[in-house]
Structure formats: C-alpha cells, structure tokens
Amino acid sequence: MDGYPEALRLSPADWPKQRRGPRPGDLAQFLTQGFGLGAPAIITPYGKPPESSFYGFDEPQAHPLLNAPSSEASGGTFYFDDGVSSESLEAALSLAGVYRTVDYVAFAASSRDPPRERYLDQLRFISTAALGSVFGAEIAEPLPKQSFDVVAAAAAFVAAQKQKWNDGDAFSAKLVGTAGGDGDWAKESLAFGFHVENTYWGVYRLWSRPWLVTK
Numbered sequence: 001m002d003g004y005p006e007a008l009r010l011s012p013a014d015w016p017k018q019r020r021g022p023r024p025g026d027l028a029q030f031l032t033q034g035f036g037l038g039a040p041a042i043i044t045p046y047g048k049p050p051e052s053s054f055y056g057f058d059e060p061q062a063h064p065l066l067n068a069p070s071s072e073a074s075g076g077t078f079y080f081d082d083g084v085s086s087e088s089l090e091a092a093l094s095l096a097g098v099y100r101t102v103d104y105v106a107f108a109a110s111s112r113d114p115p116r117e118r119y120l121d122q123l124r125f126i127s128t129a130a131l132g133s134v135f136g137a138e139i140a141e142p143l144p145k146q147s148f149d150v151v152a153a154a155a156a157f158v159a160a161q162k163q164k165w166n167d168g169d170a171f172s173a174k175l176v177g178t179a180g181g182d183g184d185w186a187k188e189s190l191a192f193g194f195h196v197e198n199t200y201w202g203v204y205r206l207w208s209r210p211w212l213v214t215k
Helices: 086-095 128-133 150-165
Strands: 077-081 104-110 121-127 186-198 203-214
Touching: 077 086, 086 150, 104 128, 121 128, 121 150, 150 186, 150 203
Parallel strands: none
Antiparallel strands: 077 186, 104 121, 121 203, 186 203
C-alpha cells in the first residue's frame, strides 16, 4: 500500500475470525485502557464502556486529568510534526509505555474525507495476546511475522508518509484542501498523531494528519 512501509506485514480488515465484538481491523473502533477482565472489550469511539472496576476498563473522559489510565503509569495521546527525529520519536514512545515487540499484527486504513475525519492514513498495532484475550479472535492460520518492532515500524511509517505526501515544499500541493485550507491564507502541512489505546494489552494507533499553517 502506498504510504506504508514495504516490510510491514499488514493484515486485511476482515481478519481473523472471532467469537465476539467488532473485528480488530475495524479502525473505527477504539479500545479503552484497563485490564478488561470479565467485561466486553470494544466500544464505539469514546462512548461509555461497561461499569468500571479495578479489573475492567476505564471510562474515557474529556478531562485530561480524569482520562489518565487508572491502572497504568503511562499511556496517552500526543501529536508531532514531520520534522521529528527517530531519536525523539523513540523517546516519546518509550515514555508512552510502548512495548518494543515484534509480536503484533498491523491494520491500515486511509481516509476518504480528511477534512472531516482529521487524518490521512493510519495504522493500528495489536499485540497477538490481545487478539485472543480481548478481541476473541480465533487464530487458525500462522500469524504474520514482522521484521521490526513497533517502535521501528512507527518510524518507518513516518518516513513512508513523508515520501507519499511531501513534494519538497513546506506546504505540499498534495495536501491542499485536506484540512479545509484555501491554498493562500491557510495552507496544509504534514503532521502525525499517536494514541495508546491500551497499555497493558499493547494496542496502539498511529496516523498522519494535515494541519493548517496560517499567515
């Protein structure tokens, strides 16, 4: 797929079979923080999950203090521009509690309406442990073998997205209108977002996004 690292093994959105809930490749769905023991795992984006408990899932909050994971020291969401160095990105992912593991599957999606959806392309990393325990997936076939860990895959995605969307100008012609800019007073530039869906289970989201630079 254009804009994604060639060495990254992407799984189809309808893979694998599962016993319950939305598919792990359904990128419209988000997992909340928490252990998720004895409770349904997947919720509609930032809707209300099952009753919280020490072993269940946290209820998402708009307030940044209340939205910190109750059972983890790290997590969260951060945004960065396309000038990020690999060293800075690696440090940020480490602070966010991202596991350096090759034991994961990856799913991808591209926006059909960037001004409304606020992203261009995105990746979802899901640990193989979460596939069965959280998503109820039935894995009969061999899992795809990844050639690099999540942190390296994230850096490779950033590089691939820069190659796809940037054309040598600070305000790439490929991004015109993707954030509602007029091409004059407000022009788009490339940036990214990273979100830890669940620290304990190793579920992460990374996406490219346009941002408006105004005169």
